[in-house]
Amino acid sequence: xxxxxxxxxxxxxGFGRACAEKFATNGYDVIITGRRKERLDDLQKEIEKxxxxxxxxxxxxxxxxxxxxxxINSLPDEWKNISILINNAGLAMGLSSIDEGDIxxxxxxxxxxxxxxxxxxxxxxxxxxNNEHPHIINIGSTAAKDVYPKGNVYCATxxxxxxxxxxxxxxxLEYGIKVTAVHPGAAETEFxxxxxxxxxxxxxxxxxxxxxxxxxxxxxxxxxxxTRPAHVCINDLVITPTAQANALHFYKxx
Numbered sequence: 001x002x003x004x005x006x007x008x009x010x011x012x013x014g015f016g017r018a019c020a021e022k023f024a025t026n027g028y029d030v031i032i033t034g035r036r037k038e039r040l041d042d043l044q045k046e047i048e049k050x051x052x053x054x055x056x057x058x059x060x061x062x063x064x065x066x067x068x069x070x071x072i073n074s075l076p077d078e079w080k081n082i083s084i085l086i087n088n089a090g091l092a093m094g095l096s097s098i099d100e101g102d103i104x105x106x107x108x109x110x111x112x113x114x115x116x117x118x119x120x121x122x123x124x125x126x127x128x129x130n131n132e133h134p135h136i137i138n139i140g141s142t143a144a145k146d147v148y149p150k151g152n153v154y155c156a157t158x159x160x161x162x163x164x165x166x167x168x169x170x171x172x173l174e175y176g177i178k179v180t181a182v183h184p185g186a187a188e189t190e191f192x193x194x195x196x197x198x199x200x201x202x203x204x205x206x207x208x209x210x211x212x213x214x215x216x217x218x219x220x221x222x223x224x225x226x227t228r229p230a231h232v233c234i235n236d237l238v239i240t241p242t243a244q245a246n247a248l249h250f251y252k253x254x
Contacts (some may be wrong), residue, residue, distance in 0.1 A: 010089030062116030185240030209252030
């Protein structure tokens with residue numbers, strides 16, 4: 001295998017799937033991971049047929065360290081020369097004030113957005129150290145920069161992603177591993193459907209009155225960050241729709 005390899009968590013939908021397609025169309029072999037095996041298998045077939053590159057599906061839940069370790073350690077040697085890790089798996093669950101929060105939702109967000117990122121990074125970093133141009137790209141959120149009403153725990157997890165990105169940049173400096181945090185604002189993916197637990201009408205209302213980002217918009221920015229010259233690292237990047245100023249302020253037309 002001579003193509004560069006990118007490892008993407010949460011590749012079955014949204015930003016992750018868009019990244020898999022973006023990198024594949026530019027000649028990268030892709031390791032696509034997620035919990036939904038059928039979607040991974042379909043994406044593998046689509047990528048290999050459409051872009052003439054190789055795709056390796058790995059089915060596991062980032063919240064389960066032992067599952068992460070088993071899956072990642074099962075990679076054949078030719079798939080271990082990973083040049084880019086995209087820590088994309090993440091979600092919001094519920095939208096409640098702190099005094100009414102659902103403990104299960106809190107645990108899901110913390111285990112996925114923070115611990116999952118740590119687990120995968122810890123397991124993939126040894127492979128990155130052996131690559132000539134290693135790069136970690138962590139997907140944060142505008143919620144990493146501003147806390148909004150009823151966003152409490154989700155915002156806290158994305159603040160953690162921001163802090164961990166800074167820490168990685170310091171700790172991995174001697175290995176030449178670039179670390180980039182990309183913080184998207186409002187983007188129309190499965191995000192709001194998941195947050196509102198399948199209520200598609202409520203999810204759709206989030207994006208009424210303005211044009212949100214698409215998954216492809218965010219993938220384009222991630223690819224840009226990943227393809228700068230070897231001596232250039234974009235440390236921190238916030239991307240929003242034009243109608244959004246920050247996590248709190250939007251301009252919505254009636």
